[in-house]
Amino acid sequence: MNLQIHNYNTFRRHARLFLEPSIHHKWKMDQQAMFQQLQPQGKIALSGDMHADSPGHSAKYCSYTLMHLESNTILDIQLVQSKEVGGSAHMEKEGLRRGLDLLESNQLHVDYILTDRHTQVQKFLRERDVKQYYDVxxxxxxxxxxxxxxxxxxxxxxxxxxxxxxxxxxxxxxxxxxxxxxxxxxxxxxxxxxxxxxxxxxxxxxxxxxxxxxxxxxxxxxxxxxxxxxxxxxxxxxxxxxxxxEKLSHQHKTSALESFHSVIQRFAPKNVVFPFIGMLCRVYLAAMHFNENADREQAMTFEDTAVYTTMYPKSKKGQPTKKKCMAGYVGDLMRLLFMEVFDDPATFVEELRKVPISVELSAQFDRPAKEDVIV
Structure with a gap:
């Protein structure tokens, strides 16, 4: 059709200068607002679980999520690279440690946490003296x-x-x-x-x-x-x-957390490779979307009749249909982008650069000359 569009390098340049700093800044502001709201409540109950960026046991990134059980809102997401901790088997424990450290630094104390039965997590929480329950x-x-x-x-x-x-x-x-x-x-x-x-x-x-x-x-x-x-x-x-x-939870489950992992799939599919900051911003976007729509009510008709959706197989019967998802966070991001970030991107970019990123494995090798690699 002879349409003129920007190439991938142009998109990445705009993402580094404007989009990613906006997403990072908004998530940090929303997160601080949630922390301030929960601080007067004393101890809080959490659920935690890991989401890998690829199927199998060769994941590069692990996003560890801490969810507030009472409100079903995402409080924190820690993105860990496998090379930081010596392998993908150690990423879950490291993500949990970083998340709990962040909560404690913001005067939030954990009453108990609901997780799976990961052995490293069990030992870590036992040594940290945090009460743990397992998901049924x-x-x-x-x-x-x-x-x-x-x-x-x-x-x-x-x-x-x-x-x-x-x-x-x-x-x-x-x-x-x-x-x-x-x-x-x-x-x-x-x-x-x-x-x-x-x-x-x-x-x-x-x-x-x-x-x-x-x-x-x-x-x-x-x-x-x-x-x-x-x-x-x-x-x-x-x-x-x-x-x-004996330690199975009879009151709460991690089903809401599993639902959030399916939301991450929409923003960061497992069949696509992303850079670290790109992956981090995508899980932040997923958290904003989930938090805004966590407590959607059941959809109703004009006659105030509850709406249900038929599920198959028949053993599942009818499931309640929720109201349409809202996307108010998108409008907030656009206002932040056009009203503040475009005027002074340096401040937001500098804030994003404070995020620690591990050095690529290829950095330990010297880049050879072009003449030496040509066969």
Missing amino acids: WHLEKGLSKKLEKLSRNKDCRVLRKWLLSIKNHIYWSIMSSKEGPEKVAKWKSLVSHIQNVHINDDPLFPRCAHPDRVSRDPSKWLKPGTMVLYKVEKLLMNKRVLRDV
């Missing part, structure tokens, strides 16, 4: 994968009929009890259920609340002494699982 979904996801793999064995195929029931029992045993020992007692009753036994030895939970059901097909129950029951019991009743069950 992460535990259920890990156990479901192991049970699914176990059910593929020839002598364990009967377990396939129990996968959904075991998953539902995990949520029921956690959400219906508040104290750690009671959770473990209800958890242990799971092995009794799959044997059609509803009387337990634990005094905290001696008998199931539901009526006994006699099945006409005894073959679907797991029989004592069989290999499949031994493997299931070994998987569900090992010491680490029982120890973690």
